Structures are given as C-alpha cells and as structure tokens.
Amino acid sequence: xxxxxxxxxxxxxxKSAAGRRGLFCKNPLRSQAAIPAGLRRKTxxxxxxxxxxxxVRHYTRLSQLNFSVDTHFYPLGSCTMKYNPRFNxxxxxxxxxxxxxxxxxxxxxxxxxxxxxxLSARLTGLCGMDAITLQPAAGAHSEFTGLLTAKAYFxxxxxxxxxxxxxxxxxxxxxxxxxxxxxxxxxxxxxxxxGRLNVExxxxxxxxxxxxLMLTIPNTVGIFESNIEAIAKAVHEAGxxxxxxxxxxxxxxxxxxxxxxxxxxxxxxxxxxFSTPHGGGGPGAGAIACRRHLAPFLPVPMVKKEGxxxxxxxxxxxxxxxVKAFFGNTGVxxxxxAYMLAHSAAEFGEIAECAIxxxxxVAAKLKDLYxxxxxxxxxxxxxxxxxxxxxxxxxxxxxxxxxLLDRGFHAPTIYFPLIVHEAIMVEPTETESKETLDEFVxxxxxxxxxxxxxxxxxxxxxxxQPVKRLDEVQAARQPNLRW
Ligand SMILES: Cc1ncc(COP(=O)(O)O)c(C=O)c1O
Numbered sequence: 001x002x003x004x005x006x007x008x009x010x011x012x013x014x015k016s017a018a019g020r021r022g023l024f025c026k027n028p029l030r031s032q033a034a035i036p037a038g039l040r041r042k043t044x045x046x047x048x049x050x051x052x053x054x055x056v057r058h059y060t061r062l063s064q065l066n067f068s069v070d071t072h073f074y075p076l077g078s079c080t081m082k083y084n085p086r087f088n089x090x091x092x093x094x095x096x097x098x099x100x101x102x103x104x105x106x107x108x109x110x111x112x113x114x115x116x117x118x119l120s121a122r123l124t125g126l127c128g129m130d131a132i133t134l135q136p137a138a139g140a141h142s143e144f145t146g147l148l149t150a151k152a153y154f155x156x157x158x159x160x161x162x163x164x165x166x167x168x169x170x171x172x173x174x175x176x177x178x179x180x181x182x183x184x185x186x187x188x189x190x191x192x193x194x195g196r197l198n199v200e201x202x203x204x205x206x207x208x209x210x211x212x213l214m215l216t217i218p219n220t221v222g223i224f225e226s227n228i229e230a231i232a233k234a235v236h237e238a239g240x241x242x243x244x245x246x247x248x249x250x251x252x253x254x255x256x257x258x259x260x261x262x263x264x265x266x267x268x269x270x271x272x273x274f275s276t277p278h279g280g281g282g283p284g285a286g287a288i289a290c291r292r293h294l295a296p297f298l299p300v301p302m303v304k305k306e307g308x309x310x311x312x313x314x315x316x317x318x319x320x321x322x323v324k325a326f327f328g329n330t331g332v333x334x335x336x337x338a339y340m341l342a343h344s345a346a347e348f349g350e351i352a353e354c355a356i357x358x359x360x361x362v363a364a365k366l367k368d369l370y371x372x373x374x375x376x377x378x379x380x381x382x383x384x385x386x387x388x389x390x391x392x393x394x395x396x397x398x399x400x401x402x403x404l405l406d407r408g409f410h411a412p413t414i415y416f417p418l419i420v421h422e423a424i425m426v427e428p429t430e431t432e433s434k435e436t437l438d439e440f441v442x443x444x445x446x447x448x449x450x451x452x453x454x455x456x457x458x459x460x461x462x463x464x465q466p467v468k469r470l471d472e473v474q475a476a477r478q479p480n481l482r483w
Contacts, residue, residue: 012048012050012054012055012058013046013047013048015048015050015054015058016047016048016049016050017049017050018049019049020049020050020051020054021049021051022050022051022052022053022054022055023052065466067410069081069082069083069084070083072408072409072410073409073410073428073432073436073439073440074410075362075409075410075412075426075427075428075429075440076410076411076412076413076427077222077381077382077383077412077413077416077425077426077427078172078220078247078248078381078413078416078425078427079272079278079413079427080247080248080250080269080271080272080273080380080427080429081410081427081429082250082272082275082429082430082431083275083429083431084275084276084277084335085275085338085339085342087338087342088275088276088334088335088336088338088339089335090338091334091335091337091338092331092332092334092335092338094334096111096112097111097112097115097330097331097334098331100112100330102325102326106309106310106311106312107309110309110310112327112330113303113309113310113311113312114310115330115333115334115337116134116303116327116330116333117303117304117305117310118337119134119333119336119337119340120132120134120303122340123268123287123289124289126253126254126257126348127246127249127257127258127259127266127268127289128257128258128259128260129258129259129263129265129266129289129290129291130259130290130291130292130295131289131290131291131292131294131295131298131302132287132288132289132290132298133145133287133288133298133299133302133323134285134287134327134328134333135299135322135323135324135327135328136267136285136286136287136288136323136324136328137279137283137284137285137286137324137328137329138269138278138279138280138284138285138286139174139245139247139267139269139272139286140174140177140178140286141279141286141323141324142267142268142269142286142287142288143174143175143178143214143245143267144178144181144182144323145267145286145288145298145299145320145323146243146265146266146267146288146290147165147178147179147182147184147212147243148182148320148323149265149288149290149294149297149298149299149320150211150212150241150243150265150294150297151182151211151320152297152318152319152320153241153293153294153297154211156297156318159239161208161209162208162209162210162211162239162240163183163184163185163209163211164184164185164186164187164207164209164210164211165179165182165184165185165186165187165211165212165213165214166187166189166202166205166206166210166212166213166214166240167179167186167187167188167189167213167214168188168189168190168191168195168197168215168219169188169189169190169191169418169419170191170195170196170197170216170219170220170221170417170419171214171215171216171219171220171245172216172220172245172247173416174245175214175216175245176188179212179214184211184212185209187205187210189201189202189205191219191419193419194221194223194374194375194376195219195220195221195223195374195417195419196219196223196225196226196227197215197225197227197231199227199230199231199234202231202234202235203234206234206235206237206238206240207238208238208239210235210238210239210240211240211241212240212241212242212243213231213235213240213241213242213243214243214245215228215231215242215243215244215245216244216245216247216248217244217245217246217248217252217258217261218248218251218252218378218379218380218381219417220416220417220419220425221373221374221378221383221417221419221420222251222359222374222378222379222380222381222382222383222425223374223376223378223379224251224379228261228262229261229262231262232261232262232263233262235262236262241264241265241294242262242263242264242265243263243264243265243266244258244261244263244265244266244267245266245267246258246266246267246268246269246289247267247268247269247272248272248379248380248381249268249269249272249273250272250273250351250352250355250380250429250430251352251355251356251379251380252352252379253273253348253349253351253352254345254346254347254348254349254350254351254352255349255352255353259291263291264290264291264293264294265288265289265290265291265294266288266289266290267286267287267288267289268286268287268289269286270284270285270286270287270332270333270335270336271284271285274335274336274339274340275335275336275339276332276335276336276339277332277335279329279332283329283331283332284329284332285328285329285332285333285336296315296316296318296319297318297319297320298315298319298320299319299320299321299322299323299324300313300314300315300319300321300322301313301314301315301327302315303327350430351430352380352430353430354430355379355380355428355429355430356377356378356379356380358428358429358430358432358437359378359379359380359381359382359426359427359428360377360378360382361428361434361437362382362426362428362437362440362441363378363382363384363426365437365438365441366384366441366444366445369387369444369445369448370384370385370386370387370400370424370444370448371384371385371387372384372385373385373420373423380427380429380430381425381426381427382425382426383417383420383423383424383425383426384412384423384424384425384426385397385420385421385422385423385424386399386400386422386424387448389448389451389452390448390451390452391422393451393452393455394455394459395451395455395458395459396422397414397415397422397423397424398414398415398472399451399458399459399461400424400444400447400451400458401414401424402458402461402462402469403443403447403450403451403458403461403462404443404444404447405461405462405464405465406461406462406463406464406465407443407446407447408443409440409443412424412425412426412427413425413427428440
C-alpha cells in the first residue's frame with residue numbers, strides 16, 4: 001500500500017494547517033460592521049483550515065465508509081433494507097411534484113392530489129380497508145396516529161374508560177413504546193415460544209378497559225399469526241379494536257388482505273414494503289389504514305374526488321386533526337406510487353413470495369450450523385441462533401455479526417426479538433439474487449469454521465474495518481458521546 005492510499009482516519013480538524021484556505025472571499029457579503037456589536041463573536045470559531053481539495057477528499061472518503069444497500073448486502077432483520085429503484089427518485093424529482101408549493105391552492109395541485117387519491121385507493125384495496133391517511137412520517141409515527149384515532153373513536157362513543165393496550169412480548173418494540181407515550185396502560189402478554197398469541201391467554205387480558213390489541217403480523221419471529229380469526233373474534237367480543245402492526249406487509253402484499261382477517265386498523269411502513277428510504281435518515285412515510293367505523297377520526301385533510309377534479313376534505317369535525325404538516329412527506333409518497341405503478345397486481349404477490357422464499361432459502365442453507373429458532377417455515381425473515389459448537393467455544397451472536405463485517409456484509413439484526421436467546425435475525429428481502437444469498441451463506445459458514453478453528457480470531461473481529469471491536473461494557477458504563 002502506498003502512502004497516498006493509506007486510510008487516513010484523522011478528523012478534518014486534525015488535518016487543519018493554519019492559514020490554509022480553499023476559497024478567499026475578497027468582498028464578504030456581510031462586513032463585521034453589519035453585525036450588532038453585542039452579537040459579534042469574541043473569539044474566532046475553531047474551524048478546520050483546509051484547502052478545498054482536502055475537504056473534497058475528506059468527505060468523499062467518509063462517504064465511501066458508509067455501508068448502504070447500494071453498496072452491500074444488508075440483511076438487517078425487521079428493518080427491510082430492500083433496494084430503492086432509481087426510477088422512484090426520478091418520479092419524485094419531476095418538477096410538478098418537487099416544485100409544488102405546499103400552500104398551493106387545490107386547483108394548482110391537481111396532479112399531487114390525484115396521486116394521493118389514487119395511492120390511497122390502491123393501498124386500501126391491498127389492505128382490504130376502507131380509508132387511509134398518508135400523513136404519518138414513519139412506522140412509529142403511524143402507530144401514534146393509529147392509537148390517536150382509536151382513542152378518538154372510543155371517546156366519541158363515550159367509552160373513555162378503555163385505557164389499556166394489550167401487547168404481546170413478541171411485538172415490535174415501538175408498539176409498547178407508542179402505547180405508553182399515548183398515556184395508555186400497556187398490558188403485556190407472554191406469547192407462545194413461536195411468538196404466536198395463545199387465544200385463551202389473550203382472553204384473560206381482555207375486558208371493559210381494553211382499547212386495542214396491537215399485533216405484529218407476521219410477528220418478529222417471522223411467523224404468521226395463524227390464530228388471527230379467533231384473536232379478532234375475542235378482541236371484538238370484548239368491544240376492543242384489533243390493530244395490526246403491518247410494517248412487515250412485504251410478506252403479505254398481494255396475498256392477504258388484513259381487513260379480511262378482522263383487523264380494524266393497521267399501519268404500513270413505506271420503506272419496508274414500498275421501496276422508499278427509511279425516515280431515520282431523512283423524510284419518511286407511513287400510513288394508517290382502517291375500517292369504515294374509524295374513518296371519521298383519521299387525520300385531515302383527506303383528498304376527495306369532486307366532479308372531474310380533486311379537492312381537500314376536512315371531514316365532519318371528528319378528526320384527530322393533523323399529525324404532520326400538509327399531506328405528510330409527499331416526495332416519499334411519489335416514490336411509493338412509482339413503485340406501485342411499476343408492478344401489476346399479480347406481481348405484488350410475487351414480491352411477498354420472493355421475500356418469503358429468500359428468507360427460507362437462507363434458513364435452509366444454514367440450518368446445520370445456525371439452527372432456526374422456529375421449527376416451521378418462516379415468512380419474510382428468519383431468526384437463526386449460533387449452534388452449540390460455537391457457543392461451547394465461548395462464541396456469541398455478537399462475534400458472528402462482527403465476523404460478517406470483515407467479510408463485506410452488514411450484520412443482521414442481533415439480540416432481537418427479545419424472546420429468542422442469542423437471536424440472529426436475517427431479512428434478505430425480495431430484491432436480492434440467489435448469488436448474493438449464496439455469498440452470504442458462504443460467509444456465515446466461513447465464520448463457523450473460523451470460530452471452531454480459532455475462536456479468538458472471531459472474538460477479535462472486525463479487523464478490516466475503520467472501527468475495530470468496541471469495549472461494549474465500557475461504552476455502556478462510560479459512554480463518550482462527544483468528540
Ligand atoms: C414491525 C415493525 N414495526 C414498527 C417499526 C417502526 O417503524 P419506523 O422505524 O418507520 O418508525 C418497524 C421498523 O421498521 C418494524 O419493523
């Protein structure tokens with residue numbers, strides 16, 4: 001390796017050299033005098049002094065350190081890092097969408113209103129629901145919107161005493177978090193070992209105080225809730241609502257309509273099913289779809305067809321109001337719409353089939369070395385565990401995950417779901433090819449061989465990454481949160 005190619009881990013401030021500049025402004029737009037004396041800095045800001053070239057290199061190099069789905073396989077279970085087609089970006093960049101002023105009058109926003117109307121209709125059709133809001137900015141924000149809607153429904157019926165949300169321990173963590181944030185009492189139920197809900201156990205927790213059962217389908221173990229009809233019946237007999245965390249809808253799309261299963265309201269994560277970016281790094285989108293009885297309580301405005309055009313509709317006064325400015329992150333909705341238009345109805349079923357096939361392929365190819373937690377076929381994600389031969393050598397899931405980094409793969413989700421000891425949650429997604437899955441399988445098998453031959457080497461992984469193995473105990477006890 002030549003000196004010039006050596007990985008330079010210094011921060012930009014450490015590369016600073018006094019007086020070095022990228023650009024000299026001869027006539028600064030604002031002179032010091034224009035700033036009131038009281039607001040002027042007493043000392044010069046401590047900024048790195050670098051040539052433009054150094055800055056470009058620094059940030060380009062940092063961007064290359066990014067691990068992304070555009071560069072590598074990213075089997076992060078529960079997060080669904082599927083490929084986001086470039087076609088979506090092009091659609092969202094069309095001037096008519098991108099340059100539309102958010103306060104534009106309905107008459108000037110017909111294209112966007114039509115898109116929202118049509119996207120809503122297609123989504124309610126896929127979910128077997130009657131109404132939908134596309135305002136939420138993410139999955140968790142959708143949960144918030146869903147529970148807000150449910151609360152408004154019960155209050156409208158004079159059932160204010162319904163203040164309990166039942167959540168199984170196999171639920172996604174955002175479910176109980178949202179319930180608590182909304183001021184509900186969270187009632188936790190232990191699920192069966194496969195993550196399914198035991199209907200008799202559920203009945204013991206339902207009553208006049210129950211507002212909602214929140215159920216993640218497929219659950220976090222990647223298994224379909226096959227008792228769903230009996231569950232829905234029990235929930236409805238208790239006068240409560242059945243909420244489906246539909247973030248994992250990429251496992252069901254085109255094959256199952258949650259409305260047919262007795263679900264009253266559900267959320268969708270656009271980044272998981274409809275190939276948009278996850279909101280964590282920028283604008284995201286989610287949705288709450290519901291049955292007719294909940295529709296009046298959804299956020300407003302809605303988009304309604306009136307005559308040949310589309311208008312915004314503020315409902316009959318029972319809405320929970322707004323949960324996001326305007327219509328939510330419409331740029332993300334355009335991307336989801338582009339993805340929908342790129343697939344026929346039959347192809348939606350294929351999306352789910354391929355997501356399920358890929359997860360089961362990985363599970364089957366690794367079952368001799370990394371036994372699946374579940375003994376049955378999984379849906380879109382499989383939950384593996386390190387075999388006894390690895391754990392007998394003192395190796396853990398964390399070591400396997402770190403070993404993957406050295407082999408060019410992002411680590412799967414680990415230690416989640418909480419009900420699985422040493423969980424390795426792999427979600428290959430439907431967009432990966434067999435070749436990529438085979439490379440991943442080979443890497444996992446290689447890690448296993450290394451673990452048996454030289455356990456310490458695996459405990460030291462990663463050795464090829466800019467950041468090596470962290471001292472997790474020290475990081476937890478003495479977190480260093482600033483540079
Ligand atoms: C099952 C499930 N529910 C809820 C969420 C929360 O969604 P978000 O991260 O968009 O808030 C996720 C995350 O992707 C999820 O996998």
